[in-house]
Amino acid sequence: MIKLYEKGAYVLNGTEVIDEREATAEVLQSKTKGACSKEEAAKNTLAYGILKAHNTSGNMEKLKIKFDKLASHDITFVGIIQTARASGLEKFPVPYVLTNCHNSLCAVGGTINEDDHMFGLSCAKKYGGVYVPPHQAVIHQFAREMLAGGGKMILGSDSHTRYGALGTMAMGEGGPELVKQLLNKTYDVNMPGVIGVYLTGEPRKGVGPQDIALAIIGAVFEKGYVNNKVMEFFGDGVGKLSVDYRIGIDVMTTETTCLSSIWITDSKVKEFYEIHNRAEDYKELTLESVVYYDGLIHVDLSEIKPMIAMPFHPSNVYTIDELNKNLYDILSEVEKKAAISLDNNKIRYSLQDKVKNNRLYVDQGVIAGCAGGGFENICDAADILKGKYIGADDFSLSVYPASQPIFMELVKNGSVASLMETGATIRTAFCGPCFGAGDVPSNNSFSIRHTTRNFPNREGSKITSGQVASVALMDARSIAATAANKGYLTSAENIDTDFLKPKYFFDSKIYDNRVYNGTSNPLPETEIKFGPGIVDWPAMPGLTDHMVLKVVSVIKDPVTTTDELIPSGETSSYRSNPLGLAEFTLSRKDPAYVGRAKEVHKAEKARISGEDILAANQELKEVYEEIQKVFTIDPKNMEIGSVIYAVKPGDGSAREQAASCQKVLGGLANIAKEYATKRYRSNLINWGMLPFILSEEIPFEKGDYLFIKDVKRAVAEKSNEIKAYVVGKAMKEFTLRLGELTEDERDIIDKGCLINYYREEN
Incomplete structure (x- = not known):
């Protein structure tokens, strides 16, 4: 179904793959007639060409895009x-x-x-x-x-x-x-690796783009196979897919933790641009005769069956048939994983309660957002549900077309009326179900969704309030098949349905009449409208010579998502108020974090204002006394802040608030074994926080103080390793690493945040 190459691969003429392990000089010479070296072949990827065209550094190893x-x-x-x-x-x-x-x-x-x-x-x-x-x-x-x-x-x-x-x-x-x-x-960014994704074959009837995407995510995520790399799609299978179908696979590449994606283009993509009145924006992208990829994922589309990603991650995948066949074993395994993710013994979480007569029943279905709300997904779902109804019991189904033009076309071709007849409800374009701001299920409910993520509590429940619900990701077609069976989990593969595949017509008047377009026409005299909830960022001081950090949270989960660092859902309304939003930091993972961080930040504010913090804070007084036994340090030049430790933080959303909320509460650093994504590490840096790496077992506990000597000099002198000490444990020494930082990133950390960096530059 899916094969991952252990090393790189050469692709000849977009069709023939040669495993790098078998690519001897003789083989390459005979196959390519000496066309190019490995280094030259690596420059033949689509990704390399696009990055080169947008790079301003003149150095393709160190990109400035x-x-x-x-x-x-x-x-x-x-x-x-x-x-x-x-x-x-x-x-x-x-x-x-x-x-x-x-x-x-x-x-x-x-x-x-x-x-x-x-x-x-x-x-x-x-x-x-x-x-x-x-x-x-x-x-x-x-x-x-x-x-x-x-x-x-x-x-x-x-x-x-x-x-x-x-x-x-x-x-x-x-x-x-x-x-x-x-x-x-x-x-x-450094020039990323490029991973080829070779699609061959044709999807089975009833298999949709989410099924293909989940199969790929399941194969690569845990291995980190494409982490911070570019996924490049090619192969004869691409031509067998509609553009809507390709889009549905492509949008989910984010869940592999790749940096970006690119596909070959063809007449179907050209038609997409023509339909949207933008024929001039089409560009044919095809592979050169010899291309080298840093890795290769071979996907036989015909072998992929309808999939389900069980809670609490898109990579926790099974075929629906496999789940139904081994129901209790798999549900038991999911419950064990949930105990780790939920990290709260007071909450009882069970999916086996959803089994009736050896069948798994779900409570809710949702087809929505950038992944599920496409025209073809909804049309196919309507075809499956034609003439059926979802019932008048617990199960509900909601459908969110991804744009008003799609909605209008679904109205015109009758799909909306057909779906409404089944008992489904149709909503407007809204991302809410993806992050817990719409269709929040009831306590203990189990929802199936063609959306992007199913992290813990992302659907809107609050574990700290005793609530728990969960989401499994599925394709719209199998969600519709399940809805047709009134909630009994059903694969769409064997559904007796004729997919009508109506043609899509784009009506630009919807946007022409409603969207404001001021591109290249700024009106400087316009007064910005500030509501009372829009609050400026608080002042953030720059780096000091030395640093004292209190460990205010220790998270030992294998992966910590940005949803756990700063929840989505109801907190979204506070994202224009940095201090108001910060009150929710780690609220679903470590509810006491905010109070502990504030206590530390109170001492730092006192230091900045020139107060005698040692006289007022006995705990810090003892910390300084321990430090002074070993080092002669002026307390006035030693920043005080909080730090969290997590094994692998930052999977999921790009939201900067996962870092900025820590910063406004006085957070000065994160310590991690590794960072799940480049974007979370970048967020830390841009908010002036030190992205420390500690590969070994942690020598500290929650509540401990850490002393970092000469941190300002270490950042300026490009030191990768920095000595740190656990205060009060005989000043136990350990080593933190910073990883690679650009000159600008070091300057941003030194200045305290990106705002300070640009303010001083201007």
């Missing part, structure tokens, strides 16, 4: 623009789209959601941007319809920024990386 376009949504654009304004923003230098698809409901926290929207509209006018009002489109569907272009690059402040199927290299990063682009700076 300028993107063609930017995109944000209403959870992220306020903080991005506020940061850019504080750093000297005058106008948007490239097309920048502000969509409103996360806080669309305008229901939580009074007026604050709509206040953010009006802030966005006024900024689009003032600085020359595009403003997409609520309910018009989810961010990624609008980007597909109106922004993508062959050979182009787009940066978005959402982790699922992926438009590779349209020939566009797109990346999702934290807000500060967009700030850099808005200030005419660059996105700095």
Whole structure:
């Protein structure tokens, strides 16, 4: 079904694969007639060509990328623009789209959601941007319809920024990386590895793009096979897939932890651009005669069956048939994993309760967002449910078309009416179900969703309030098959349905009449509208010579998601208020964290104001006395802050608040065995936090103080290893590593955050 090559691979003429382990000089000479070396063949990837065209450094090993376009949504654009304004923003230098698809409901926290929207509209006018009002489109569907272009690059402040199927290299990063682009700076990254994804065969009937995506995620995630690399899709199987289908696979590549994605393009992609009145944005992308990939994933589409990703990660995959056949064994295994993820013995979590007469029944189905809300997904679901009904019991089904143009076409071709007849409800374009702001299930419920993620409590439940629910990811087709059986988990593979595959017609008038487009036409006289919930960032001092850190949280889960660092859902409405949002930091993982961090931060504020902190804080007084036994240090030049330890933090969302919330509470560093994604580590750095790495077993416990001597000098002198000491345990010495940092990143850490860095530059 899926094969991972242990090393790299050569691909000849886009069809023949030669395993690097078998690629002797003689074999390569005979196959390629000496066409090029491995190093030259590596430059023949689609990714290399696009990155080279956007690199401004002149060095393809150390990239400095300028993107063609930017995109944000209403959870992220306020903080991005506020940061850019504080750093000297005058106008948007490239097309920048502000969509409103996360806080669309305008229901939580009074007026604050709509206040953010009006802030966005006024900024689009003032600085020359595009403003997409609520309910018009989810961010990624609008980007597909109106922004993508062959050979182009787009940066978005959402982790699922992926438009590779349209020939566009797109990346999702934290807000500060967009700030850099808005200030005419660059996105700095080492040349990433490129992993080929060779698609062959044709999907079985009833198998959808989410099934293919989940199968790939399950094969690569745990191994880190594509971590921070580019996935490049090619092969005869690509031509067997519609563009909608390719998009559905592509958007889920984020869950592999890859950096970006790119696909070969063909006449179907050309037609997509023509349908959307943008024929000039199509570019044919094909492979050179000899291409070298750093790794290769061989996917036989015909072998993949309908899949399900069980709680609590998209990589926790099984075939639906396998699950139904081994129901109790698999459910028991999921429950064991859940005990680790939920980390709370007071919460009883059971899926075996959902089994009736040896069949697994689910409580809810959702087809939504950038992954599920596509035209073909919904049409196929409607075909499966035609003439059936979902019942009048616990099970419910909701469907969210990804944009108003899609919604309109579904109305015109009768799919909406057909679905409504079954008992399903149709909603407007909204990302809520993906992050716990819509269709939150009841306590102990089990939901199946064609969305992007199923992390713990991401569906909206609150474990700290005694609530628990969970989500399994599935394709829209199998969700519809399950709905047709009134909640009994069912694979779509053997459903007796004729898929009608109606043609899609795009109506641009919807956007023409409603979307504000001020690109290249800033109106500087426009007054920005600030609601009372929009608050400036607090002052953040720069790095001092030495540092004292209190360990305020220790998380030993194998992976810590950004949802656990700062929850989504109801907290989304507070993302324009740094201090208000910070109150939710680690609230679903370590509820006492905020109080502990604040206590430490109180001491640092006192130090900055010149107070005698040693006289007022007996705990710190004892810490300083221990340090002074070994080192002669002036307390006035020793920053006091908090630090969290996590084994592998940062999987999931690109949200910068996972780092910034720690910073505004006085967090100065993270310590980890490794970081799950580049984007989380970048967020730490951009907020002036030290991204320490500790490969060995941790020598400290929660509540311990750590002393780091000469940290400012270590950052300036590019020291990778920094000596640290556990205070009070005979000053036990251990070594922290910083990993590779660019000159700018070191300067940002030294200045205290990106805002300070640009403020001083200006």
